[in-house]
Amino acid sequence: MTNTATDAELKRAFELCRRITEHHARTYYLAARLLPGQQRPAIHALYAFARHVDDVIDEGDVEPAVQAAFVDTVEQELRDALEHGDTPADPILLALSTTIIRHGIPHQYFWDFLASMRMDIPGTAEHRTRYRTLAELHEYTYGSAAVIGLQLLPVFGMDTQAAREGAAALGDAFQLTNFLRDAADDYRRGRIYLPLSELAAFGVDEDMLARCVSTGEATPQAQRAIAHLIAITRSYYRQAETGCAELPTEPRMCVETALILYRGILDEIESAGYNVFARRAVVPQRTRLAVAAPRMARAAISGARPRSRTSG
Numbered sequence: 001m002t003n004t005a006t007d008a009e010l011k012r013a014f015e016l017c018r019r020i021t022e023h024h025a026r027t028y029y030l031a032a033r034l035l036p037g038q039q040r041p042a043i044h045a046l047y048a049f050a051r052h053v054d055d056v057i058d059e060g061d062v063e064p065a066v067q068a069a070f071v072d073t074v075e076q077e078l079r080d081a082l083e084h085g086d087t088p089a090d091p092i093l094l095a096l097s098t099t100i101i102r103h104g105i106p107h108q109y110f111w112d113f114l115a116s117m118r119m120d121i122p123g124t125a126e127h128r129t130r131y132r133t134l135a136e137l138h139e140y141t142y143g144s145a146a147v148i149g150l151q152l153l154p155v156f157g158m159d160t161q162a163a164r165e166g167a168a169a170l171g172d173a174f175q176l177t178n179f180l181r182d183a184a185d186d187y188r189r190g191r192i193y194l195p196l197s198e199l200a201a202f203g204v205d206e207d208m209l210a211r212c213v214s215t216g217e218a219t220p221q222a223q224r225a226i227a228h229l230i231a232i233t234r235s236y237y238r239q240a241e242t243g244c245a246e247l248p249t250e251p252r253m254c255v256e257t258a259l260i261l262y263r264g265i266l267d268e269i270e271s272a273g274y275n276v277f278a279r280r281a282v283v284p285q286r287t288r289l290a291v292a293a294p295r296m297a298r299a300a301i302s303g304a305r306p307r308s309r310t311s312g
Contacts, residue, residue, distance in 0.1 A: 003087045005094055013091035013098075014041040017048035020092075024051055031258035035250050042103060042155045045095035050113065050148060052092050057120050058189070064122040071121070075114050082107055103154040109147040116143025120191070129191050134232070137195050138172065145175035156251035166243010170259060173236035177265050180229060183276045184213045198232075199225045218275040226274040230266050237263050 005013075021044045022029045032043045056062060056070050074093070080086040081097035088094045100107065118126040119140055131137040149167030153159040179186065179193040186193055187209060199205070202225035212222050237259060244255050268281035 003081065003085050003097070005087050005098075009091075010094065010098060013095040014045060016091050017041070017044040017095045020044070020048040020051055027258060027261045031254045031261070034254040034257060039155055039251075041095070042099040043152070045092070045099040046148065046151050046155075048092050049096040053114070053117055057117055064124075067121045068118065068124050071114055071117055075111065078110060099155075105151050105154045109151050112143040112147050114143075116140050119143075131193060131195050133197050134195050137176075137193065140193075141172050141175045142168070145171035147171070152251075156247055158247050158251065160246055163243050163246040166240045166246065169236045169243065170240035170255070173233055173240055173259075174262055176229065176233045176236065177262055180226060180233065180269060180276055181265055181281050183209075184216075185280070187213045194225075194229060198229060201225070202228065212277045216275075216278040218273065218277055222277075223274040226269065226276060230269065230274075233266060234263070 018041070021032070025047055028043075028047055032040050035043065053071065053074060057067050062070075074090075077086075077088050077090065077093055078097060081088050081093065082100060088097055099105070100110070115126060118124045119128050121127055128140070131140065146168040149171040150164060153163055153167055156163075183192075183194060192206070192209065196206075199209070203221040204219075204225045208219060208222065212218055218226065240255075240259060244252055244259065247255060265281050269276055272278070272281060
């Protein structure tokens, strides 16, 4: 069977993905605006797919069996579209499969993503609620975050080894930043993503985490543990910066903007005394605009210049 989606259906599907990205991912959406117009729909489709799956898994009122069935259905429909040319009924999957085919994105990245999503679903063989070490956590973050960065490289037209290493490091950095920022919310969902061995080195156990979450206050031990994990996360950002230098101008500015803004969450956590239990750290809108605006201007100037045949 061949994909029979009309141009109008594809346009609606990509517009839905754009709206999802704009609504749910302010930093991601702002950074994507630095890209050439023909690349943005792909970025929106990749984000909307990840968000669509993640939202179902993180919804507390959805039964685990329903969540698992949803992931299985998504994987089968996506396989049917990519391997047999079927037309997905879900507009997000329609935009995603079109993006994958257009840009030649390796299919395995999406199966790895879905495998990590199953790790969050009770009752699946992959399910976990705790991670003892950073190495164990990386098994999760590879599929949940590193592959997101890897998916972008074919869209950017720069899929070198150095770029892949940087993209994977950036995914890890983003995900660990999320885990630090959302430690209290994750605990309330029954999950601890911060590696237990890293916490234990500073005298933090699960009982102490429970007290921090219930009181909204970080103990001195928790503050030191959070500071330590921030240092590790910053090392991932530094590795990502090296890979970022490989990218063409507009994608590089896009990734740099997302990197700087997301890394700013760590600054906000530090400013709050390493207390991730009282409120969710957010980069202020004025800061986002101050970072993005000059890069938008440079991207506009770069995009207006005639390109030579050898330019990126």
